[in-house]
Amino acid sequence: MVKSPSILAYHKAFKPQAELPLKVPRIAGLEGFKIAVLGAGRIGSSLVKSFVKCGFQVTATGRREETLRRAESLGALATRDNKAAIASSETVIISVKPFQLHSLIREIKGHLDGKIVVSIVAGVKRSTLENALEAAPVYRAMPNINASIGLSSTALSGPQDGEAAKIVESILSCSGKVYWIPEEWLDAWTAVSGSMPAFAALIIDALALGGVSAGLPKELAMNAVLDSFKGTIEMISRGVHPMVLRDEVVTPAGVTIAGLKIMEYMKVPSALIEAVEEAARKARELGSIVDNAVRGS
Numbered sequence: 001m002v003k004s005p006s007i008l009a010y011h012k013a014f015k016p017q018a019e020l021p022l023k024v025p026r027i028a029g030l031e032g033f034k035i036a037v038l039g040a041g042r043i044g045s046s047l048v049k050s051f052v053k054c055g056f057q058v059t060a061t062g063r064r065e066e067t068l069r070r071a072e073s074l075g076a077l078a079t080r081d082n083k084a085a086i087a088s089s090e091t092v093i094i095s096v097k098p099f100q101l102h103s104l105i106r107e108i109k110g111h112l113d114g115k116i117v118v119s120i121v122a123g124v125k126r127s128t129l130e131n132a133l134e135a136a137p138v139y140r141a142m143p144n145i146n147a148s149i150g151l152s153s154t155a156l157s158g159p160q161d162g163e164a165a166k167i168v169e170s171i172l173s174c175s176g177k178v179y180w181i182p183e184e185w186l187d188a189w190t191a192v193s194g195s196m197p198a199f200a201a202l203i204i205d206a207l208a209l210g211g212v213s214a215g216l217p218k219e220l221a222m223n224a225v226l227d228s229f230k231g232t233i234e235m236i237s238r239g240v241h242p243m244v245l246r247d248e249v250v251t252p253a254g255v256t257i258a259g260l261k262i263m264e265y266m267k268v269p270s271a272l273i274e275a276v277e278e279a280a281r282k283a284r285e286l287g288s289i290v291d292n293a294v295r296g297s
Contacts, residue, residue, distance in 0.1 A: 036089035039096035046148035054174035059085040123287010152176035157183040191279035
């Protein structure tokens with residue numbers, strides 16, 4: 001089936017907005033706090049951006065020149081030397097890819113005395129990290145890419161008493177909301193929140209394409225979807241149940257029920273549920289592989 005010219009034009013011509021402003025709080029008492037971000041990839045650089053805006057002194061590490069240049073452009077010191085970054089910091093954020101964790105541990109083991117360690121590596125247990133790194137306490141966190149604009153939804157797991165817990169919660173609050181959860185919920189959180197920007201982006205794009213297919217100009221279709229999502233989220237956030245809101249829009253033999261009928265026929269709700277379940281399963285699977293590798297080293 002050939003795509004209509006309007007849909008092809010939508011993909012080619014849609015241009016994202018200019019870089020969104022990042023609004024983050026200044027954390028009283030932690031101005032100039034020194035943080036090392038080991039692995040300034042996509043999520044790592046999002047955290048770097050929010051930390052710098054909060055007034056922290058950030059040292060970011062990476063292996064590629066592109067990664068280092070991006071970190072510098074965000075206001076961080078950049079280096080390939082993880083041990084040097086740790087030495088100049090008070091808190092260490094481990095944000096490398098899972099397959100890079102094993103070699104990173106070998107490199108930095110024994111260099112974390114007196115440091116607060118936060119891992120955002122999916123699936124690897126706190127107890128495993130504490131034993132492998134010979135460091136305590138170790139916290140686990142799972143932010144998402146929305147940290148780049150200060151709107152991440154971040155899960156945090158670890159000991160909640162003491163000064164270290166307050167510091168970790170405060171620095172992560174620079175990137176958005178922070179929720180303390182049991183460690184065993186983190187794989188599900190990774191699927192629901194960590195993957196959510198990708199899931200939501202796909203859904204938003206598909207609805208906007210529907211608008212284009214129905215005859216709307218591309219920019220207008222996207223604005224309609226985005227504005228409607230914002231309003232819907234605000235209403236639900238104020239306590240309106242999603243199904244109550246749905247029923248407020250639906251009328252007998254009307255437009256909305258015709259669209260909902262197609263969604264039910266195509267099993268859209270079931271597909272979304274299964275997508276989250278599969279993402280959570282994958283998080284557990286990958287985490288188990290890396291966790292076992294670290295334990296066996």
